[in-house]
Amino acid sequence: MNHGFRQTVLALVVVTLLTMGTIFGCSGAGIAATNLAKQPAVDVYVALGNEAGALQFFPDDLQFEPGRRYNLHLSNPSDQKHYFTAKDFADGIWSQKVDAGNVEIKGAIHELELRANTEAEWVFVPLRSGIYSLRCTVPGHTEAGMVGRIEVVG
Template sequence: MNNKSISLIFALIFCFGFIPSAIAAGDLTKQTPIEVKVMLGDTKDALRFSPEQLSFETGKLYKLVLHNASSMKHYFSSAGLARSVFTRKTQVLGADGKTIAEIKGTIREIEVYPGGTAEWWFVPLQTADLKDLKCTIKGHTEAGMVGSIVIK
């Protein structure tokens, strides 16, 4: 094998291995979503998010399922996450788990009522290391209803 054919092979590896990933991947919001579940409080009314640490990757579609199994209202609020993502839609689920409302547009925070479930479908656009996840209901942040979000 001479130098020319070696460099041709490298050129082919380069073309097929690297360039396609640099080409636009089409409509990122039409991917199959990665489901991430977060509990807001729990049946014993703990003032916690579970899990408290969330991790996402840019360019992937997520379906963030927010469920409130407690007897009080809770917020899922992170200005940093809201700034870092493109929201495809938000869905509200009825008691039977079926979608009863779909909201289009930018989301800043979501309040979930006792027993309720909401889904936030989004694609992270920028990396971030956020410590601003909180429930904004009076006293809940102070009691520890906070969390962190990393976008890689």
């Protein structure tokens, strides 16, 4: 089985289990989540702004594959707060957790605010492909170009 095919099969299994859970009220989603949680995570690093105060994401173009588990390391090295907002993308993923400071947050996450000089890790599995927009919703930042693109392909 080639890699792409395996991912497709995995994504279908996940969707099927999620659907079964909905229809039968059983723990299909729970089973899927358990299996997905065991995959080693692919590390991805994104900085929100930089020390010089640039209103940009570094990098501003992200690619993920459905069915793979990612650990998105977000950092804000600047002296002002920034948001990582990608609501449509977040609707199509399974969020395992967000680790921020000494707190681990479970459940659906749609938006993260990173205060100056902070870091967070978002562990998730994309479930459906698509092209999504990313932006910082601090007033004026989107307009200044603090936007990005997230592509889930496969």
